[in-house]
Amino acid sequence: MLPLSLPVLATVALFQTLTYWNDWFLSLVFISDNHNISVQYFLYKMMVNIQYLSSNPNAVAEITRAGGMVNFPSETVRMAMVVVGVGPIVFAYPFFQKYFIKGLTVGSVKG
Numbered sequence: 001m002l003p004l005s006l007p008v009l010a011t012v013a014l015f016q017t018l019t020y021w022n023d024w025f026l027s028l029v030f031i032s033d034n035h036n037i038s039v040q041y042f043l044y045k046m047m048v049n050i051q052y053l054s055s056n057p058n059a060v061a062e063i064t065r066a067g068g069m070v071n072f073p074s075e076t077v078r079m080a081m082v083v084v085g086v087g088p089i090v091f092a093y094p095f096f097q098k099y100f101i102k103g104l105t106v107g108s109v110k111g
Contacts, residue, residue, distance in 0.1 A: 010099030021089060043081045050074050
């Protein structure tokens with residue numbers, strides 16, 4: 001029974017991996033130390049900080065007075081965050097792919 005259920009177990013394992021990887025809310029609620037936060041929560045905090053700085057004219061005035069840049073690259077940062085957030089899952093998927101193909105071929109054999 002176990003060899004036939006390997007595709008199902010691989011699917012559940014992939015879904016649990018995705019759920020654990022994309023979880024930023026538990027870091028928001030339970031972790032107060034910045035050294036222990038998850039990658040997704042760090043990306044979330046970075047995006048919120050960029051949105052705050054780009055929408056707050058007082059913060060922009062302080063940054064320009066200190067010699068910083070005026071326009072924040074919010075779209076570029078968002079695309080870089082997508083690559084960082086999806087990268088490990090893209091690398092993990094080929095390890096699960098053989099089980100998906102095996103499950104498709106087992107389900108297609110008739111007779």
